[in-house]
Amino acid sequence: MSADWGPVIIAVGLFILLSPGLLFQLPSRTRVIEFGNMCTSGIAILIHAVIYFCIITILIIAIGIHIHIE
Numbered sequence: 150m151s152a153d154w155g156p157v158i159i160a161v162g163l164f165i166l167l168s169p170g171l172l173f174q175l176p177s178r179t180r181v182i183e184f185g186n187m188c189t190s191g192i193a194i195l196i197h198a199v200i201y202f203c204i205i206t207i208l209i210i211a212i213g214i215h216i217h218i219e
Contacts, residue, residue, distance in 0.1 A: 155216040156209050167201045169193040175200075 166172060169189040175196055177183035208214050 151217040153215050154218050155214045158216060159208050159214060160205060163201055163205055167197050167204075169197045 169175075170187045170193070171185070173182055173184050174186055174189060174193050175182050176193060177186065178188065178190060
């Protein structure tokens with residue numbers, strides 16, 4: 150019997166990529182989008198959480214990505 154690691158890998162990868170301020174921040178304090186500024190705000194955290202939820206829902210539930218490791 151093998152475990153389904155697809156949702157875990159997708160969730161961790163998206164969490165790292167969509168952390169506000171790491172790669173980009175939407176919205177930023179001075180512009181609409183900034184790249185690599187390592188600063189964040191409450192609204193940016195909320196926007197990134199909504200984007201994270203939408204992408205993870207599409208990838209795991211709608212498409213059904215599964216990775217089985219034995």
